Amino acid sequence: MSKILIRGAKVLGGAPQDVLIDGGTIAEVGEGLSAEGAQVVEAGGKVLLPGLVDLHTHLREPGREDSETVLTGTRAAASGGYTAVFAMANTFPVADTAGVVEQVWRLGQEHGYCDVQPIGAVTVGLEGKKLAELGAMHESAAGVTVFSDDGKCVDDAVIMRRALEYVKAFGGVVAQHAQEPRLTEGAQMNEGVVSAELGLGGWPAVAEESIIARDVLLADHVGSRVHICHLSTAGSVEIVRWAKSRGIQVTAEVTPHHLLLTDELVRTYNPVYKVNPPLRTERDVLALREALADGTIDIVATDHAPHPHEDKDCEWAAAAMGMVGLETALSVVQETMVDTGLLDWAGVADRMSFKPARIGRATGHGRPVSAGEPANLTLVDTEYRGQVDPAGFASRSRNTPYQGRELPGRVTHTWLRGKATLVDGKLT
Structure with missing residues (x-):
């Protein structure tokens, strides 16, 4: 789908808002947004970052x-x-x-x-x-x-x-x-x-x-x-x-x-x-x-x-x-x-x-989460806490100093120019 509606995300940790992605661009940011045919991602208060x-x-x-x-x-x-x-x-x-x-x-x-x-x-x-x-x-x-x-x-x-x-x-x-x-x-x-x-x-x-x-x-x-x-x-x-x-x-x-x-x-x-x-x-x-x-x-x-x-x-x-x-x-x-x-x-x-x-000078990256900007975004569950398990890493190597250590936060979604690369913590 070319349209994605992220509903109820705390943009940069602020008040919950909706973010509409159309193609590779952020089309709109606001409250109570809707879009016919859009894929809906219920953020549930997760933090949305560039x-x-x-x-x-x-x-x-x-x-x-x-x-x-x-x-x-x-x-x-x-x-x-x-x-x-x-x-x-x-x-x-x-x-x-x-x-x-x-x-x-x-x-x-x-x-x-x-x-x-x-x-x-x-x-x-x-x-x-x-x-x-x-x-x-x-x-x-x-x-x-x-x-x-x-x-x-x-x-x-x-x-x-x-x-x-x-x-x-x-x-x-x-x-x-x-x-x-x-x-x-x-x-x-x-x-x-x-x-x-x-x-x-x-x-x-x-x-x-x-x-x-x-x-x-x-x-x-x-x-x-x-x-x-x-x-x-x-x-x-x-x-x-x-x-x-x-x-x-x-x-x-x-x-x-x-x-x-x-x-x-x-x-x-x-x-x-x-x-x-x-x-x-x-x-x-x-x-x-x-x-x-x-x-x-x-x-x-x-x-x-x-x-x-x-x-x-x-x-x-x-x-x-x-x-x-x-x-x-x-x-x-x-x-x-x-x-x-x-x-x-x-x-x-x-x-x-x-x-x-x-x-x-990374063109298109590090941009505000606002209408007209490239839809390069990440959604973070900041309430999550869990132990680091390198067996689940996508990297080919496992040399982490955090194995078994409990750390907060988990990235649940990543979008590159509106294309999901990570959905519910799993690579697409």
Whole structure:
């Protein structure tokens, strides 16, 4: 059916309203709406949000289809309420040419569970030595505007400056994985009391903070945009806050797991808690939550990092870093930000849809729930609470830190341009 009537939904958490979708567009929003022949979805007071946008997803294809593919990753995204994801460049081969980013973009077009916008590598092969084909990737069919060597830091200041200068010409942004490599050699977890007690190599906060400080100064000097990936420390928050007070064009993201989990969990030696950047302290977690609430941190991004069983079910030192996150992100944000009173649902829409779409220039996404806008929407049962069971994930990988944990909220429906990709919690 081309017409869908969502009845009694709390739009952005407000008073219940009806939303009529006609084709791929929101036709009307109001009370007591009716439409002949429309499919009716009884929202029953569930919260209706604009489709979520993730600026930081690892889809692994091409090259690591054993952990995720564009198909399975976008199915996971739809299950989590996302209508658009930005796919990181650390694939095999690396997405450092127009050909590779177009391949990823076309795969997203073919599968249709959500829009896929490739992120191009900053440097050739993520090696940090020579700029990749930034202009060619931007001018390709994929229209790349975000560039990142995520997984590795662009630690050479000259290369970083050149990248910022280059993307400025077309309004692009460099998304930095802030990790000074010399300060993190052999690091296994956050440097602090727990690492000392466990005898694991420490990952100091200054390794992140020093790169952020350098890059906001470079962005200021060049007059270009820089985005900080997966910010994780209280000190990083203060640097970004200072930079914004100076009018520097910096944006920052935080992951759901850094809003909830701490380095105390590493005492279990369970590699599911091994992630880059590492889980930090309770003090850091609280600082990140406050910074997301006051706007110092702009957005929530999942850093969805799927790994096959054999890469995580091993001893800590040998385990890969990363966690899956697309299917649990909204629940963690509800737990840490909404249920604590730090954000309302309009604030969630801002941090998980409006702003990430604006930073990445995702056309048609992150739009208001109002007449004439594309019908990219997600419906959330905020009263639900249940245990996380990775066996039911749409992702190909199961490396979640939340297995067996009770979390609030469940996405029941997702629409991409008026087409249902998730209905009653089941993929179409």
